[in-house]
Amino acid sequence: MTGTLILVRHGESEWNLKNLFTGWRNPDLTEKGIGEARAAGQALKAKGFSFDTTFTSALKRAQHTLDLILEEMGIENVTIVRNQALNERDYGDLSGLNKDDARKKWGEEQVLIWRRSYDVPPPGGESLKDTAERTLPYYKAQIEPRVAAGETILVAAHGNSLRALVMAIEGLTPEEILKREIATGEPTVYELKSDGSLKERIKL
Ligand SMILES: O=C(O)[C@H](O)COP(=O)(O)O
Numbered sequence: 001m002t003g004t005l006i007l008v009r010h011g012e013s014e015w016n017l018k019n020l021f022t023g024w025r026n027p028d029l030t031e032k033g034i035g036e037a038r039a040a041g042q043a044l045k046a047k048g049f050s051f052d053t054t055f056t057s058a059l060k061r062a063q064h065t066l067d068l069i070l071e072e073m074g075i076e077n078v079t080i081v082r083n084q085a086l087n088e089r090d091y092g093d094l095s096g097l098n099k100d101d102a103r104k105k106w107g108e109e110q111v112l113i114w115r116r117s118y119d120v121p122p123p124g125g126e127s128l129k130d131t132a133e134r135t136l137p138y139y140k141a142q143i144e145p146r147v148a149a150g151e152t153i154l155v156a157a158h159g160n161s162l163r164a165l166v167m168a169i170e171g172l173t174p175e176e177i178l179k180r181e182i183a184t185g186e187p188t189v190y191e192l193k194s195d196g197s198l199k200e201r202i203k204l
Pocket residue numbers: 020021022023088091115158159160
């Protein structure tokens with residue numbers, strides 16, 4: 001038996017547009033982000049998907065994306081589980097700062113290390129490793145068993161919480177996952193075997 005896991009990053013947020021570090025701060029989607037979420041819903045509808053359960057984070061941009069996808073698909077009665085284990089990585093003291101201003105203050109290289117190293121956290125925040133340490137146990141306990149049992153599950157979350165999941169599902173090294181950019185509003189479909197391992201990755 002195979003199950004289906006669909007991962008989608010939220011549409012463009014107001015702070016993506018302003019080029020601000022966001023993390024656990026809570027901006028909503030922009031008009032473009034709303035359009036991206038609706039387009040994701042249309043793409044999933046065109047493929048005939050329906051969901052046994054859906055998951056999202058405790059943050060507005062991901063919740064709103066999920067709501068818009070379900071609305072576009074005409075799905076009204078599915079369970080929505082919201083949990084902060086799926087939140088974006090906490091950007092700590094960088095939250096709310098402009099990414100270009102941060103580069104001017106701390107230098108290009110240091111900011112790149114904070115954004116794209118595996119285990120160096122930004123001041124007061126979480127590294128990708130820290131993020132994976134809270135996201136993966138939640139995935140293993142709440143999401144993977146459902147997919148392994150044959151369900152179809154949609155997860156609307158964030159660039160770095162999804163990186164943590166993709167790394168585990170695809171068996172990527174830290175170097176490989178850090179090169180993977182997860183675009184806003186573009187669903188990825190994974191067929192998983194009954195032991196939770198990957199059968200096929202399909203990009204919509
Ligand atoms: O939290 C943020 O600022 C972004 O959503 C993700 O940031 P990143 O591109 O630095 O990983």
